Amino acid sequence: MLIKIYLATDHAGFTLKEKVKEFLQTEGCEVIDCGAYAYDKNDDYPDFIVKAASEVSKDPKNNRGVVFGGSGQGEAMVANKYKNVRAVVYYGGETKIISLSREHNNANVLSIGARFVDEKEVLEVVKQWLETPFSNEERHMRRIEKINKIEC
Secondary structure (H helix, E strand, C coil): CCCEEEEEECHHHHHHHHHHHHHHHHCCCEEEECCCCCCCCCCCCHHHHHHHHHHHHHCCCCEEEEEEECCCHHHHHHHCCCCCCCEEEECCCCCHHHHHHHHCCCCCEEEEEHHHCCHHHHHHHHHHHHHCCCCCCHHHHHHHHHHHHHCC
16 A cells, blocks of 8 residues: 555544554554554543644545544544545444445545444454545546535
């Protein structure tokens, strides 16, 4: 993989982020850890998510982000504040949605609800998400371009 993968989390996803980081490194991925770097039950997810989202925003074709939080919802909201970032949330269940987020929406940030998934599931989902290409179908490209025009 030629892309850079930026990881970020707060306390709720710290342990899972560390497992995903280790997994991605063994897969030969270039991983940049944007924190948290230690467990702190009082930290705030925006402080870390902004770092990863900012980097993905700078080069959305070659950078991806995987962020973690209790539900993943707030983390996706923060990431989606950045131009060219399309963050999606996964907190368990049907994994076809992971492929569709890449194929149809060209999602470049995956937000994981760490309190709702286990390590094995997350490793499989992250691998699937990273390996699924954007379809480049005209209808999906057109829709993404419309999203890009809305961005402030």
